[in-house]
Amino acid sequence: MTLQPSSIPDLSTTALYRDQNNTNGSDCPDLYDWEWLHTSQPVYILLITVLGIVFNVFVLIVFCFHKKACTVAEIYLSNLAAADLVLVSCLPFWAVYTSNGFHWTFGLFLCKVVNLGIKMNAYSSIYFLVLVSIDRYVALVHTMSHGRMRRPKYAKLGCLLMWGFGLVLSIPVLIFRQVRYFPEYGVNACFLDYPTHTVELFSDGMLIVFSFIIPISIISFCTVKIIQALKIQAIERFNAVKTERKATTLMLTVLLAFLICWVPFHVVTTLDLLLRAEVLGGCHLLSVIDICNQIFTYLAFFNSVLNPILYVLVGKNFRKKVCELFKQWSIRKIVTSESSRSSNLSSTLKTLV
Structure with missing residues (x-):
């Protein structure tokens, strides 16, 4: 029997879960060959890591080192970039974990800390978008x-x-994440070890409510009102809010990208919770959810790379800041070079005298 994965952000394993909790899924045969996961997923995760680190560091440099102070919207977007940066920085551990056949070699401390980084920043990201909305x-x-x-x-x-709220939502990771040896698989697995099935369902249910249903509801309400306001302003031809409209266009684009990347993952996570609560059942549904968990997790991770790209493609003010920052550095370099040349000339003249 091969070890199968569940969703990467939780990094529980499907096989471990089915065996430990003895749910209706435990009688289902393994319909899929999971070998592709050990080969393709680590490459994808490492690619996301490299691109995510480079792009989000670039965004933070622009926001932090530009001569003008950040606007309110830019403060939120810079924190979103920081959350994405921390999230992708934790992913290489899971690339190694997956390529090793789900054998965790980094110890209990990193098992908790790495998962905390992934969970906390995934939750914080959506609430930064709530603030932007x-x-x-x-x-x-x-x-x-x-x-x-x-x-x-x-x-x-x-x-x-x-x-702080993202940290509070991630407390179950610190409490229940454990490393245990499973002789039937020959691996030390890093997984969520809930004391009872009831605690597991309650914890996961609360996370779905606070990390998906509530923030998505707030974002949806604000987005509808914003679109209505933009239509009214377009009819009345308000020119005084042109800058606000540009920022809003970027915000709506980032929100749309987030929804496309993360909503499928949260929907599948909700279905998985209903399956574990035995509200839903069936081997076919179990297999579909296991596969969709992987695909939609990849899509969710890609959002951390997509956001910086959207800032450049859609954000006119961001592109302007990038150009101004490069000019700022060029001028500083020229001034430093001329100052150094003047200093050297002065030293040469003193020597001659």
């Missing part, structure tokens, strides 16, 4: 009061709270 909603729908509410210090405080 609320910011755009206030800027376009409640234009008269947005000056008081949309201040950088409040944006930074909001980001700090979202990091």
Whole structure:
């Protein structure tokens, strides 16, 4: 019997889960050859890691080193880039884990910390997008009061709270993530070891509510109101909010990309929870969910690479900042070079005298 995976962010294994909890899935035969996972998935994860680190570091450099202070929207987007950066930085451990046939060689501490990094930043990311949605909603729908509410210090405080909330949602990882040797597979697996099946279902159910249903509901409400406001402004030809419209276009694009990448994963995770709760059943559904968990996890990870690309393609203000930053560095380099040349000339003249 080969070890099969469940979703990568949880990094429980399907075979371990089916055997431990003795659910209706345990009587199902293994319909698929999972060897492709050990060969293709590590390559994909490493590619996502390299691209994600390079692109998100580039975004953070632009936001942090530009001479102008970040706007409220840029504060949220820079924190989103930071969350994506931490997430992709944790993935190489799972590339090694998968290529080793789900044999964890990094110890219990890294088993907990790496999963904490993946979970915390996945949860924080969606709440940074909630903050972005609320910011755009206030800027376009409640234009008269947005000056008081949309201040950088409040944006930074909001980001700090979202990091903390992401950590709170990830507490089950610190508590229940364990490394255990399974002699039937010959591996040390890093997996979620819940004390009871009830605790497992309750914990996963709460995470689905707070990491998917609630934030998606807020984002959907704000998006509908924003689109309505944009239509009204287009009819009335408001020119005073042109900058806000550009920022909103970028925000809507980033939101759409996030929904395309993450909603399928959350839907399959919800179906998997219903399957484990025995609300749903059937070997065919079990097999489909196992396969979809893998495919949609790949899609979700790709979002961490896609966001920086969207900033460049859609964000006119971001492209402007990139150009200004390069000019800023070029001028500084020229000044430094001329200063060094002047210093050398002065030293030469002193020597001659």
